[in-house]
Amino acid sequence: MSSNNSSRKVVTVDEQAFENVAEEAVDENGFPVVDETPEFEATVEEETQAKVDANHPDGIADTSEDRIHSVTLEQEERIHAREAELERISAQAELGTQDGREQRTRAVAAKRSAERRAEFQTRAASVDPRVDPDRDDPRTKLSQDELATVNTEANRLAEQLDGWSRAAISRHLADAVIGGTDMMSAVVKVFEELQTAPGQVIPIGKLEDVTRKEVSIEGQIEVLWESDSPAIAQVGLIADDSGKTKITIWEKSDAPWVAEGERVRIHGAARNWYEGRVSLAVTGWSTLHFPERGRWWA
Structure with a gap:
């Protein structure tokens, strides 16, 4: 009695081999062609297990040449870590003479x-x-x-x-x-x-006692007046507790502008003489600093 049951029957490997015998082909002389490698089909359990294994992270195939086959991922990571450690030790052995190079360089400098x-x-x-x-x-x-x-x-x-x-x-x-x-x-x-030593900020009243060409001073701009020469950006008087002198800021010096009542420190001011009196000039070699600029109470 035939059955219409849709359930798939589990077929063993031996039964699959016998089924293939009935399906064998014959050659032109009528002799059967023997296939010594029968085609095997997986059972339901094997197909299910194969799907589970294929979707498991540890079971995903890795065709990379860097992979080490026949070992777990954990073992492979340990092997790579050990190889990297051996390479580091080898590099240190080759470059061991450079240990402390930074300290030796500082000592030599x-x-x-x-x-x-x-x-x-x-x-x-x-x-x-x-x-x-x-x-x-x-x-x-x-x-x-x-x-x-x-x-x-x-x-x-x-x-x-x-x-x-x-x-x-x-x-x-x-x-x-x-x-x-x-x-x-x-x-x-x-x-x-x-x-009055070189590099020191000299009192303005001591400028006449200095013999060098360039000096550094600090004082307050007392007054500024207009200049008739386009080559002069600003001209006026600068003073401190020891005295005062004329100061000329040349246009080509590209120096920042100063204001009356402002304190300024000038490094590298050129010392000049005019009618028996000493004066200063701000040139391209001079540097201006403003100690009180940017203060919160200004």
């Missing part, structure tokens, strides 16, 4: 900088023997009382001289005392020398 500074001081010593790096510290030649007085005066001058340390001032004082100058005269002499 510091050494060369010290050598260049000593060379510069040696050349400067030909003009001023006091800056000779090989010269003995003059303070070692002072008595205990003289050294105490020198240190006291150096502390006092350090509060009035910007950019000079107490040790540098005490060396200059000691050198003057050893040269035969009394203490009070030495204090006045050293103060004037260091106050």
Whole structure:
């Protein structure tokens, strides 16, 4: 009795082999053609399991050449990590001589900088023997009382001289005392020398005592007036507690404009003489700074 049941019958491998025998073809002589590799079909359970395995992340096929077959992903990651570690160790072994290269580079740069500074001081010593790096510290030649007085005066001058340390001032004082100058005269002499030294902001009243061409000053713009020359951007008077002088800002200097009552610090101002009086000019080599610009109370 036939059945119309739609359920698929489970067929074993052996049954599939016998079914293929009935379907064998014959050749031109009537002899059957034997197929030694019968076609197998998967069972329902095998098809279901295959779908589950194919959709599982660990079962997705990876045809990449970097994949290591026959191992799990976890094992493969460990193998790659170990290979990377071995490569790093090998690279360190080859470049081991460069360990601490940064520290050695800084040490070499510091050494060369010290050598260049000593060379510069040696050349400067030909003009001023006091800056000779090989010269003995003059303070070692002072008595205990003289050294105490020198240190006291150096502390006092350090509060009035910007950019000079107490040790540098005490060396200059000691050198003057050893040269035969009394203490009070030495204090006045050293103060004037260091106050007008190159790189220092010079009091405007001391401009006539300076011999170099360019100076640095700081003061307040008292007044500005119109200039008849198109080459001059601004002209006026600048003053501080020690005095005042004329200042000319040339158009080609491209300097920022100043205003009356404004405090300005000028580095590299050119010192000029006109009718027996000293004046200053702002050129392309000059730099202007405004200490009070941008303050919240301005």
